[in-house]
Amino acid sequence: MVKRNQDMAKLQAGYLFPEINRRKKEFLEKNPDAKIISLGIGNTTKPVTPHIDKALSNAAAGLGTKKGYSGYGNEQGLTELREKIAFKIYNGTVSRDEIFVSDGAKPDIGRLQLLFGNDAVIAVQDPAYPVYIDSSVMYGKTENYNEKTNTFGSIVYLPCTPENNFFPDLSKIRKVDVIFFCSPNNPTGAVATREQLQQLVDYARKNKSIIIFDAAYSEYIQDSNIPKSIYEIDGAKEVAIEVNSFSKSVGFAGVRLGWTVVPNELKFDNGIQVRQDWDRVLTTLFNGASNISQKGALAALDNRGLKEMEETVSYYMENAKIIKATLQELGYEAYGGDNAPYIWARMKTTKSWEAFDQLLQEANIITTPGIGFGQSGEYFLRFSAFGHSEDIKEAIQRLKVHLK
Amino acid sequence: MVKRNQDMAKLQAGYLFPEINRRKKEFLEKNPDAKIISLGIGNTTKPVTPHIDKALSNAAAGLGTKKGYSGYGNEQGLTELREKIAFKIYNGTVSRDEIFVSDGAKPDIGRLQLLFGNDAVIAVQDPAYPVYIDSSVMYGKTENYNEKTNTFGSIVYLPCTPENNFFPDLSKIRKVDVIFFCSPNNPTGAVATREQLQQLVDYARKNKSIIIFDAAYSEYIQDSNIPKSIYEIDGAKEVAIEVNSFSKSVGFAGVRLGWTVVPNELKFDNGIQVRQDWDRVLTTLFNGASNISQKGALAALDNRGLKEMEETVSYYMENAKIIKATLQELGYEAYGGDNAPYIWARMKTTKSWEAFDQLLQEANIITTPGIGFGQSGEYFLRFSAFGHSEDIKEAIQRLKVHLK
Numbered sequence: 001m002v003k004r005n006q007d008m009a010k011l012q013a014g015y016l017f018p019e020i021n022r023r024k025k026e027f028l029e030k031n032p033d034a035k036i037i038s039l040g041i042g043n044t045t046k047p048v049t050p051h052i053d054k055a056l057s058n059a060a061a062g063l064g065t066k067k068g069y070s071g072y073g074n075e076q077g078l079t080e081l082r083e084k085i086a087f088k089i090y091n092g093t094v095s096r097d098e099i100f101v102s103d104g105a106k107p108d109i110g111r112l113q114l115l116f117g118n119d120a121v122i123a124v125q126d127p128a129y130p131v132y133i134d135s136s137v138m139y140g141k142t143e144n145y146n147e148k149t150n151t152f153g154s155i156v157y158l159p160c161t162p163e164n165n166f167f168p169d170l171s172k173i174r175k176v177d178v179i180f181f182c183s184p185n186n187p188t189g190a191v192a193t194r195e196q197l198q199q200l201v202d203y204a205r206k207n208k209s210i211i212i213f214d215a216a217y218s219e220y221i222q223d224s225n226i227p228k229s230i231y232e233i234d235g236a237k238e239v240a241i242e243v244n245s246f247s248k249s250v251g252f253a254g255v256r257l258g259w260t261v262v263p264n265e266l267k268f269d270n271g272i273q274v275r276q277d278w279d280r281v282l283t284t285l286f287n288g289a290s291n292i293s294q295k296g297a298l299a300a301l302d303n304r305g306l307k308e309m310e311e312t313v314s315y316y317m318e319n320a321k322i323i324k325a326t327l328q329e330l331g332y333e334a335y336g337g338d339n340a341p342y343i344w345a346r347m348k349t350t351k352s353w354e355a356f357d358q359l360l361q362e363a364n365i366i367t368t369p370g371i372g373f374g375q376s377g378e379y380f381l382r383f384s385a386f387g388h389s390e391d392i393k394e395a396i397q398r399l400k401v402h403l404k
Numbered sequence: 405m406v407k408r409n410q411d412m413a414k415l416q417a418g419y420l421f422p423e424i425n426r427r428k429k430e431f432l433e434k435n436p437d438a439k440i441i442s443l444g445i446g447n448t449t450k451p452v453t454p455h456i457d458k459a460l461s462n463a464a465a466g467l468g469t470k471k472g473y474s475g476y477g478n479e480q481g482l483t484e485l486r487e488k489i490a491f492k493i494y495n496g497t498v499s500r501d502e503i504f505v506s507d508g509a510k511p512d513i514g515r516l517q518l519l520f521g522n523d524a525v526i527a528v529q530d531p532a533y534p535v536y537i538d539s540s541v542m543y544g545k546t547e548n549y550n551e552k553t554n555t556f557g558s559i560v561y562l563p564c565t566p567e568n569n570f571f572p573d574l575s576k577i578r579k580v581d582v583i584f585f586c587s588p589n590n591p592t593g594a595v596a597t598r599e600q601l602q603q604l605v606d607y608a609r610k611n612k613s614i615i616i617f618d619a620a621y622s623e624y625i626q627d628s629n630i631p632k633s634i635y636e637i638d639g640a641k642e643v644a645i646e647v648n649s650f651s652k653s654v655g656f657a658g659v660r661l662g663w664t665v666v667p668n669e670l671k672f673d674n675g676i677q678v679r680q681d682w683d684r685v686l687t688t689l690f691n692g693a694s695n696i697s698q699k700g701a702l703a704a705l706d707n708r709g710l711k712e713m714e715e716t717v718s719y720y721m722e723n724a725k726i727i728k729a730t731l732q733e734l735g736y737e738a739y740g741g742d743n744a745p746y747i748w749a750r751m752k753t754t755k756s757w758e759a760f761d762q763l764l765q766e767a768n769i770i771t772t773p774g775i776g777f778g779q780s781g782e783y784f785l786r787f788s789a790f791g792h793s794e795d796i797k798e799a800i801q802r803l804k805v806h807l808k
Contacts, residue, residue, distance in 0.1 A: 001612045002581045004672040005521045008681045018687050043475040053468030060464040060696060063659065064457030071447040071657035071790075103507050103660070103691070110689030114542055117409045134688045138518055140544075177406045208405045253475035254695035255467065256507070268408035277412045283422055284538045285514030287507070290694045291658035292464060386475075 007140045010152070016130050016372035017041050020356075027360055037395045039323070039383045040366035042186065042341065044251040046315055046388070048296075049308035052250055055299030059292045070291050075282045077101025077259070078294050081301075085259055088301040089244070093231055094261055098275065100282055101297075103289045104258040105216045105245040106131055109180075112212060112241065112260070113139035114281050115274060120177040123156035125168070127187055127373030127380075129214065132180040150375050159376045162335060162346070166190035170199055175207040182214035184221060187373045187382040188344040189320075189336010191226045197233045204239035210266070210274070211240040216258075219249040219313050221339045237263035241274070246293075248316075248341065248386075249309050250300045257293040316341050319392040320385035326396045327383070330403050341385040344370070348379070355381050363402040365395055411544045414556070420534050420776035421445050424760075431764055441799045443727070443787045444770035446590065446745065448655040450719055450792070452700075453712035456654055459703030463696045474695050479686045481505025481663070482698050485705075489663055492705040493648070497635055498665055502679065504686055505701075507693045508662040509620045509649040510535055513584075516616060516645065516664070517543035518685050519678060524581040527560035529572070531591055531777030531784075533618065536584035554779050563780045566739060566750070570594035574607040583608065586618035588625060591777045591786040592748040593724075593740015595630045601637045608643035614670070614678070615644040620662075623653040623717050625743045641667035645678070650697075652720075652745065652790075653713050654704045661697040720745050723796040724789035730800045731787070734807050747787040748774070759785050767806040769799055 013019065020040055028034060048056065062068020076082065082099040086092060102108045109131050118140045124132045133155060136142055143153025151157060156176050158168035166188050181200060183192040192200070204211050213230040221228050230240045245258035262275040299305045324337035327345045337343040347355040352369035359365045359381070370380030387395070417423065424444055432438060452460065466472020480486065486503040490496060506512045513535050522544045528536045537559060540546055547557025555561060560580050562572035570592050585604060587596040596604070608615050617634040625632050634644045649662035666679040703709045728741035731749045741747040751759040756773035763769045763785070774784030791799070 001671055001673045002524065002614050003521055004674060004676055004681065005519055007521075008518065008684065011684060041476065045473070045475065047469055047473040048467040050468060053465065056467060056696065057461045057464035060461035060700075061457065063452040063460060063655075064454060065451055069449070069451040069655070071449065071651075071655065072445065073658055103694075106691045107511075107689060114412065115409055117407055117411075118544070120406065131688060138685070138688065140522070210406050247475075251467075251473070251475065254477055254692070256691065256694045267405055269405045270408060272408055277408065280412065280415065281542070284535060284542065285511060287510045287660065288658070290507075290660045290697055292460065292696050293694055296464075 007138055010137050010142065010144055011134060012145055016368070019372075020366065020368065023357070023360065024366055034364045036364045036366060037387065037391045037398070038366040039387060039395055040368050042248065042384045042386050044248060044253045044386050046251055046312060048251050048255075049312060051304040051308055052296055052299045056255065056292055056296040059295030063292070073288045073291060073294075075286050075288050076279065077289060078298070081294050081298050084298060084301045088306065090229060090231060090261075094237075094263060098261050098263050099259055100262065100278060101257070101259045101289050101294065102282070102286065103256040104247065105214065105243045108243050108258060108260045109212070109214070110135045111281050111285065112243075113141070115277055116141070116178055121154060121156060121175075123158055123173065123176040123179040125160045125181060125185070126157040126375060127160070127370060127377035128180065129182060129186045130373065157374065160185070160188060160190065161376050162333065166335070167192060167196045170203040173203070176209055178210050178212060179204065180212050180214065182216075184217040184340035185336070186217065187342055187368065187370065187377065189338075189340035189342040191221060191223070191339045194225065194227055194233070197227055197230060201230070201233045201236050201239060205235055208269070209239065213240050213242045215242050216245040217248055217340055218244065219309060220317065220341050222317065223339055226339055231261070231263070237265040239266065241266065246297055246300060250305070250312055252293065252296065255293045255296060257289050257297050315389065316385045319387060319389055322392065322396055323383050323385060326399055330399065332403070337385070343383040343385070344380055345383060346380055350379065352378055352380060359402065363398040365398060411542055414541050414546065414548055415538060416549055420772070423776075424770065424772065427761070427764065428770055438768045440768045440770060441791065441795045441802070442770040443791060443799055444772050446652065446788045446790050448652060448657045448790050450655055450716060452655050452659070453716060455708040455712055456700055456703045460659065460696055460700040463699030467696070477692045477695060477698075479690050479692045480683065481693060482702070485698050485702050488702060488705045492710065494633060494635060494665075498641075498667060502665050502667050503663055504666065504682060505661070505663045505693050505698060506686070506690065507660040508651060509618065509647045512647050512662060512664045513616070513618070514539045515685050515689065516647075517545070519681055520545070520582055525558060525560060525579075527562055527577065527580040527583040529564045529585060529589070530561040530779060531564070531774060531781035532584065533586060533590045534777065561778065564589070564592060564594065565780050566737065570739070571596060571600045574603055577607070579611040580613055582614050582616060584616050584618065586620075588621040588744035589740070590621065591746055591772065591774065591781065593742075593744035593746040595625060595627070595743040598629065598631055598637070601631055601634060605634070605637045605640050605643060609639055612673070613643065617644050617646045619646050620649040621652055621744055622648065623713060624721065624745050626721065627743055630743055635665070635667070641669040643670065645670065650701055650704060654709070654716055656697065656700065659697045659700060661693050661701050719793065720789045723791060723793055726796060726800055727787050727789060730803055731807075734803065736807070741789070745789040747789070748784055749787060750784055752783070754783065756782055756784060763806065767802040769802060
């Protein structure tokens, strides 16, 4: 038969979240009456707010009428939506043509790999959302996995830990081609300051690198001094792509909608615009986001929608606040949670998967083991604030009993 | 700056359909009052039928309630939907676990490229849906484009023309690793018989190839002797992946929903199941199809939905019938249209783009130039039956005037 893609063979075990699901399922088979509370995967639980939901259901109903029906649209998204994102999210500092609507940040991160050749050197924060590394592996940009160091050859890991205030010392990093950078960070909940982001942009300008800035949690930033977009930084349009999503801000995790910004100024070494290739990737390998989802996003960006977005964010941020406070009261180092829906807690001397299993067995709480995000995540657990507030309150009570 | 992916640089001009749009736009700028009728891109125009549309709008409305809300689902799709596809489309001959729901056939074709290494030899029908070749190029599986032959080095082209009854002589084809095969065919409208498909499967078994069978138009098959799925052929589960879609059968082109079947029996040369890697591709680089779209698809597969699907197909097939009859009356060789929504007509001695431009300028009708689908498509135009029937009737009148 045909040979397997040898890059797929380099991947390690399963993708993190299916592995968590597997352990959960196994536990539930043995303990069918357990009432599990998930503080694990960042999966939204709050219903879509009324104004935005009305737009979704109107769009769906409209498809049954001659006037409301639409088939294929532009692969890049509705012009009206691109424009609204440019003005409502970016204040007009990026233009409509630089916005590309998609079915989400995760699929876009995969597709972005096509912009770069196999010899591109990739850097990632450590810990990081696993898709940055796994997509780099699948697209042939890495050497084999080294079981001793738990790293892939040729990937540059940038440790982001409490010790360096979750920001790497870029003066010590060799030249790389592509840097994945996420702020507010998944999993640590850390946010990069304006000064830090300026250092990042300056590094990229100096080293002729491209930053892929993952801003999927930008609406969770409460501190007005923290940039919500990389394009608030001078010079960023020449070096950065930004990925974003409606999943967490308005609960579209299942509805599927995101976008990517590729500025006109961003070019390859031969002078060709990166956005030209991105446009070709989308028109050839993507067929546009669902027309229903796009109509929902339009509503999310009008005045009532933006107000509802704030309500949704506040709801989850209230959860984040009490999770963090509880962990700290119990004597654990806990980070994030102030401008992000994740709390990153050091489990003292217990390793990640062990701490995960203990909380599952004893408190029936699902978390995410820090090691799943990279070597620097060992001894940490990520707590997600995306549960129902009543569940979070019960989880807090259980933590107080079991995490003493 | 960073180097461009050299595989992207190999691509020729724009993707076909954006180029058609560009010419249409240019024409409309000069002729703002022209009433253009599109027989071009296979874009559905008939509203979603009532029962299926009700399911879409109910699902959307339900997202506003605690009971009806859902965030991320399984990347592979709702279990209930996978099961329903297995039973309603495949009569239970494939199992639930072999069905992977997606946002459409086009994105799946791109992702399927990740299953094979860069040294995999790809074969395509000529003419063919451009995404098979373009995705192969982008994923590094081809040599440069040869401007003299209009072909990519290392791609094996299988001419499918009236002269060979649109089916290649497989006894003369060298061993290839992956064959893209589409029946009912886009663009020719040809359907492969059971005997022809058995030859295809036998070729793949003998040569240890994998068939990627594109069945996106299978519901348009009217002749009960023609297989709707490659899995109706003995031995196919060991050699074939099947891609399919709700776009054309129930008008979900904009709603976005498709699926891919990867049988348990299909293995790489090292014995590893192909479905294992496909599962990893989807869980890592995809986040599931929209929950709203999936609920619509569930309704499309219950008894009322299946009846509505037949109505939708009949509506477009009536268009196909009159387009084909008209072209034949006018003295053109016309193929397809009996079991497919496309009519493939030879424009006598006029080249494809010239014929396209003439029909645009004179009759204000958009078609698709055959050459856009490959070298064997020169002198042909593809006529799509996906218009409103009243527009098709008017188009017919115009053709009678301008295609004499």
